[in-house]
Amino acid sequence: MTWLDRRRLLNVTSLLALGASWYAVTAAGVIHPFLLPSPAEVAGEAWDLTRSGVIFRFAGISLLRVVGGFLIGAAVALPLGMVIGRLETVRDLCDPILELARPIPALALIPLAIAWFGIGESSKLFLISYAAFFPIVINVIAGFHAVDPAHVRAARSLRASEVQIFRDVVLMSAFPYVVAGLRIGMGMAFLVLVAAELIASNAGLGYLIQEARLNFNTSRIFVGIIAIGLLGSVLSKTLLELERRVVPWKYV
Numbered sequence: 001m002t003w004l005d006r007r008r009l010l011n012v013t014s015l016l017a018l019g020a021s022w023y024a025v026t027a028a029g030v031i032h033p034f035l036l037p038s039p040a041e042v043a044g045e046a047w048d049l050t051r052s053g054v055i056f057r058f059a060g061i062s063l064l065r066v067v068g069g070f071l072i073g074a075a076v077a078l079p080l081g082m083v084i085g086r087l088e089t090v091r092d093l094c095d096p097i098l099e100l101a102r103p104i105p106a107l108a109l110i111p112l113a114i115a116w117f118g119i120g121e122s123s124k125l126f127l128i129s130y131a132a133f134f135p136i137v138i139n140v141i142a143g144f145h146a147v148d149p150a151h152v153r154a155a156r157s158l159r160a161s162e163v164q165i166f167r168d169v170v171l172m173s174a175f176p177y178v179v180a181g182l183r184i185g186m187g188m189a190f191l192v193l194v195a196a197e198l199i200a201s202n203a204g205l206g207y208l209i210q211e212a213r214l215n216f217n218t219s220r221i222f223v224g225i226i227a228i229g230l231l232g233s234v235l236s237k238t239l240l241e242l243e244r245r246v247v248p249w250k251y252v
Helices: 003-027 039-052 054-086 088-101 106-117 122-143 149-157 162-196 204-215 218-246
Strands: none
Touching: 003 039, 003 162, 039 054, 039 204, 054 122, 054 162, 054 218, 088 122, 088 162, 106 122, 106 162, 122 162, 149 162, 162 204, 162 218, 204 218
16 A cells, blocks of 8 residues: 555545544434534535535635635735745845734724725635735745755856756745645635625625524534535645645655
8 A cells, every 4th residue: 555545545534533423423412403413414405505506606606706815815925925035135124014914813904805995806805815915925935035055056056047046946945835835825715715705795605604604504504614624625735736746756
């Protein structure tokens, strides 16, 4: 059995164990069904939403919002993090601003987002991109700052051009940090998604969860939560696959 087969087996085992534990707790009646519905009840609710097409429509809307906000945040964070990570003067200038803004949660900016952008899509994209920005920029800064100068000097001694040094030494060295930042940023984007979709929204997984809460439909809440988890997991695995293709030696 290869390490990849073993890893997949352990992944499946952990999911089966989680499902079995969930079923055992609900079957034993330890927790009231309203607070923790059984897997069968959640599956039935998921089937109803699937047959009606609601889950696909809402998941698609949420996915567009998350990816859109994430790409905006990444488009700003990646070049900024590269410059700050490589230039000490720029790092000294930007560090106090980043450290001041980084602890401010995106949820605290909801009133400003509404005032600045209204209640349309722009305010939601702003909140999601803000949440994704800081994990990405911090990890990119760390990655480009951690490049070993000896590797750069070795490349220069071999008469590599500055473009080759950046592409083959600096970028490849920092790439695992970049992917880590992107994965964390994607997770933060999903964390803010539910709150962002509460801003005068009539569609999306966050809206689905909020509507289910108002209707005391716990099973539907679980369906929305699981759908968000599945979307986030697929996007995270996509980023890992990108890293595996760009820096395959990390997985040898």
